[in-house]
Amino acid sequence: MRKNIVAGNWKMNMNHQEALALYNGLISNESEMDENVQVIIAPPSIYLSEFSQIKSNRIALAAQNCNENEKGAYTGEISAGMLENLEVQYCLVGHSERRAYYGETNELLKKKVDALLQSERTPIYCFGEVLSDRETGNHFNIVKEQVIKALFHLNEQQIIKVVFAYEPVWAIGTGVTASPEQAQEMHEFVRELLAEKYGQTTAEAISILYGGSCKPANAKELFANPDVDGGLIGGAALKIETFVPVVNGFIK
Ligand code: 13P
Numbered sequence: 001m002r003k004n005i006v007a008g009n010w011k012m013n014m015n016h017q018e019a020l021a022l023y024n025g026l027i028s029n030e031s032e033m034d035e036n037v038q039v040i041i042a043p044p045s046i047y048l049s050e051f052s053q054i055k056s057n058r059i060a061l062a063a064q065n066c067n068e069n070e071k072g073a074y075t076g077e078i079s080a081g082m083l084e085n086l087e088v089q090y091c092l093v094g095h096s097e098r099r100a101y102y103g104e105t106n107e108l109l110k111k112k113v114d115a116l117l118q119s120e121r122t123p124i125y126c127f128g129e130v131l132s133d134r135e136t137g138n139h140f141n142i143v144k145e146q147v148i149k150a151l152f153h154l155n156e157q158q159i160i161k162v163v164f165a166y167e168p169v170w171a172i173g174t175g176v177t178a179s180p181e182q183a184q185e186m187h188e189f190v191r192e193l194l195a196e197k198y199g200q201t202t203a204e205a206i207s208i209l210y211g212g213s214c215k216p217a218n219a220k221e222l223f224a225n226p227d228v229d230g231g232l233i234g235g236a237a238l239k240i241e242t243f244v245p246v247v248n249g250f251i252k
Contacts, residue, residue: 001205002204002205002206002207002229003038003207003229003230004034004036004037004038004207004223004229004230004250005037005038005039005040005163005207005209005229005230006037006038006039006040006209006230006231006233006243006246006247006249007039007040007041007042007062007090007124007165007209007230007231007232007233007237008039008040008041008042008233008236008237008238008243009042009064009092009095009211009232009233009234009237010041010042010043010044010064010237010238011044011064011097011234012044013044013238014043014044014047014238016047019043019044019047020047020050022238022239022240023041023043023047023051023054023059024054025240026039026041026056026059026240026243026244027054027055027056027058027059029240029244030056030057030058030059032244032248033058033244033247033248034247034248034250035058036250037230037247037248037250038060038230039058039059039060039247040059040060040061040062040090040124041059041060041061041062041237042061042062042063042064042090042092043061044064045063045064045065045078048061048063048083048086048088049086052086052087052088060089060090061086061088061089061090062088062089062090062091062092062124063078063083063088063090063091063092064091064092064095065078065091065092065093065095065098066078066079066080066082066083066091066093066112066115066116066121067079067080067112067115068108068111068112068114068115069115070115079115079119080112080115080116080118080119080121081119083116083119083121084119084120084121088121089121089122090121090122090123090124090163091112091116091121091122091123091124092123092124092126092165092232093109093112093113093116093123093124093125093126093150094106094109094112094125094126094127094146094150095126095167096126096128096167096169096172097172100169106145106146106149106150107149107150109125109150110149110150110151110153113125113150113151113154113162117154117158117161122161122162122163123161123162123163124162124163124164124165124209124232125147125150125151125162125163125164125165126165126167126211126232127143127146127147127150127164127165127166127167128143128146128166128167128168128169128171128172128211128212129142129143129168129169129170130142130169130170131169131170134168134170139168139186140186140189143166143186143189143190144189144193147164147190147193148193152197156198156199156202159194159198159202159206160198160202160205160206162206163206163207163209164190164206164207164208164209165208165209165210165211165232166183166186166187166190166208166209166210166211167210167211167212167232168182168186168212169212170212171211171212171213172211172212172213172234173213173234173235174212174213175213176212176213177212177213177214177215177218177222178210178212178222180221180222180224180225180228183210183222183225183228184225184226184227184228187208187210187225187227187228188226188227190208190227191203191204191206191208191227194206207229207230208227208228208229209228209229209230209231209232210222210228210230210231210232211231211232211233211234213235214231214232214233214236214246215233215235215236215242215246216236216242216245216246216249219231219245219246219249220249220250220251222249223249223250223251224251230250231246231249233246
């Protein structure tokens, strides 16, 4: 069975003191968290070293980005090997903000995925259409392209290690969430793509998360869908009071 996952993407928020307080606060609330959910947080990378030394029974760490190269003269970047070294298990790849503001392409993201798998890290591959693509009915094509170009060179043993995160850009930070039907429809579409290429068993083993204005008020109806295996949470991940209820958004 695939995992239910709730991952908090802190983006470029929280000074050191605030970040530490939130992380410690989440750890103190671990007993409140549904034990069938893999909880992940992706703080700014500058905090990963310190957080990785604080014991947590429930919360795994993710980086928000890494470089595609193994090492070298890439000022300002961090490598997949550095994450391995700190035992940071996950890394976001291709978040829409990185695609939009830093020009990350599907071709580049393919290399980042490869670098992470090489270091035995788990890529959380983000994809999703912008509003104009949805309005013109092009959203399935865009998503198909994002998934195929960055991931479909992988073999079955590799693809099964990737976590998928559908984040429609128009829903990120806008307060406008995809409806449960829109989320389910796209997740089902992606799982069908996976099944066509890798077979049903492999497709069924892969977690597909939804992201975009996911919060306590809508997590339950989103996570209730058969192909929605959790969420990638932005704003609501910045407070214990909103993150923990999202983690507990799966109906048992
Ligand atoms: P919001 O939950 O703030 O819309 O952000 C979603 C997101 O981008 C998570 O990666």
